[in-house]
Amino acid sequence: MSDAALLFRKNGYHATGLSEILSASGLPKGSLYHYFPDGKVGLAMAAADWTTTGLVRIIDDAFGPAPDYRAGATHYCYKLARLFDISAHIDACPISALLFDGPENMAFRTHAEALFQRLIDSIAAHARRFGMSDAQAQQAAETLLITVEGGWTLARARRKSDVMRSLPARLFPSHP
Amino acid sequence: MSDAALLFRKNGYHATGLSEILSASGLPKGSLYHYFPDGKVGLAMAAADWTTTGLVRIIDDAFGPAPDYRAGATHYCYKLARLFDISAHIDACPISALLFDGPENMAFRTHAEALFQRLIDSIAAHARRFGMSDAQAQQAAETLLITVEGGWTLARARRKSDVMRSLPARLFPSHP
Amino acid sequence: MSDAALLFRKNGYHATGLSEILSASGLPKGSLYHYFPDGKVGLAMAAADWTTTGLVRIIDDAFGPAPDYRAGATHYCYKLARLFDISAHIDACPISALLFDGPENMAFRTHAEALFQRLIDSIAAHARRFGMSDAQAQQAAETLLITVEGGWTLARARRKSDVMRSLPARLFPSHP
Amino acid sequence: MSDAALLFRKNGYHATGLSEILSASGLPKGSLYHYFPDGKVGLAMAAADWTTTGLVRIIDDAFGPAPDYRAGATHYCYKLARLFDISAHIDACPISALLFDGPENMAFRTHAEALFQRLIDSIAAHARRFGMSDAQAQQAAETLLITVEGGWTLARARRKSDVMRSLPARLFPSHP
């Protein structure tokens, strides 16, 4: 599963062949359709689920020990910058890699929406823990996700993680 | 060219076949490699160039008549929201569609970086016009691009353009 | 069994998947090879047997109450025309569906020959009952089978059962 | 083309793989879809056309020099018996091999109907030449096709061409 997730993120959905995934994972060719009767679509969705779970864990690790929301968000951006560095700058946002599939698969869009919402909800839970109202928390979490998502895209184009580390300053500008 | 750009944005790089593009544009099959000796790669880059030029025009239209930077950025987000709506929710960010190609084409990343920079520079020029310093303008333009890019991704997952119209409030929070 | 026979007749041997048959009949997947150790080949033969038994019953029903051979043959053709109509033009001759398998299964040909002979023998028995000699009966039964088989093929191509009802006039032309 | 036609007749539509045809004909794999953009379906139809043309020639050869319709039909049956023998008893009626495809391809049935009609028309033209009325000729030609088709099927099951040579006696019984 982790092999599939990595390859999908690295190459995108269409550029990743099933045989590539299978040879990477060592599994036999015919077995895939037992575990994933929906074939490549089902496998890609499961891979995105798997990676989203990992992102939720990163969120919890970032916000858990933080003294306030701002510190948690900053930790989160820095953790993603590190993740970007160790993955050799080649990994796309796992959910976006799913999203960028043809429009004929509306299920993909629906699934991507649900996964983004999982991330937003995870962040919002921490925001509420730090005293925000429900509306404030939802707003702040969405803003963080949007910023992180856009920052990751720019970092990818530049093949440098600096942008990720610049995000907290953009999110929380100092007021003169 | 506009046909190619639209198809790449709609389906992504790998999901768009050359024959699909050629039959859409009515061009003869064999002559593509005379106009684009690098084949699909060169065509995709040219298509991204073409769309980037269109985005620069949108930026100029948004910021040109605006009284200040904040108003220009707001106009820009609203124009993109309208663009999202009239393209029936099927359009990816044209540059991202390029980005999500395999790592075997590093030229793609380099080209995507240059295109993003063109957008940033266009925005920064307007920012300077409104009195910002060079450093401030570059910073503000990057932030706007990051936000717009992330917002577009979330809008695409939700198949609703609302997120785009919520971006100005996130970029310019009111201070109590 | 009736599910398998119907599917084989509808789609042919190779176009009918074992999983299709098993899911239609509700039987567990692995147990097929206990009932039919020869797998798909054995199942198809048993299905053809089952259908042949049904055809023998139709022959007996057609000839049993008939006053003479000609009337019996006519009834038979009309019964087959009705069968063609109620099966929505999708049924091949069940034995032919077997026949049209690859030459690597010579057992199929042998089996098909035996099944055709069962039908011929059933018709010949009625012919003898109506006073024909053994040789006459065998000859008449073969002719009827040949005509019915060819008529069914043409009816299938035309998707109309009319040909079947025209067969008696071809078999028993009025002498001026 | 003749390779494809033979293989389809020998093994049936579904049991004949495209790679089998291509390796038999020596053509490269990718070229097939230039000559037959509809793929296997188009190839099978063209193969059936090709063989039908051959059957029309056999009909003309049989009826051309014949003194009357009965002699022409007899020649035709004997020519088919010889064809059966030299094709090693393994060849199906080429049109039937087409016909026995899944019902999802209504185009196949329509095409098979047209091909059968070509054969009937060819025979009927000769029948008219021998003095039959239009109605008589059509009727006689249909009867001959039906008989030949059914006879071929039985001959195939028995792996002996005797049935084909017995058809004239069935078509033109001597009146005592």
Place this chain on the structure above:
DNA sequence: AATGAATGAGCTTTCATTCAT
């Protein structure tokens, strides 16, 4: 005795590209 998980060969088709004209 009975089963469902597991398999690898094979399927048809699409692909970006080349090259003789």
Place this chain on the structure above:
DNA sequence: AATGAATGAAAGCTCATTCAT
């Protein structure tokens, strides 16, 4: 300069069958 016919690799997927339980 311009082209469409031609191509081999690879794609995603289905298949009948096996076997440990």
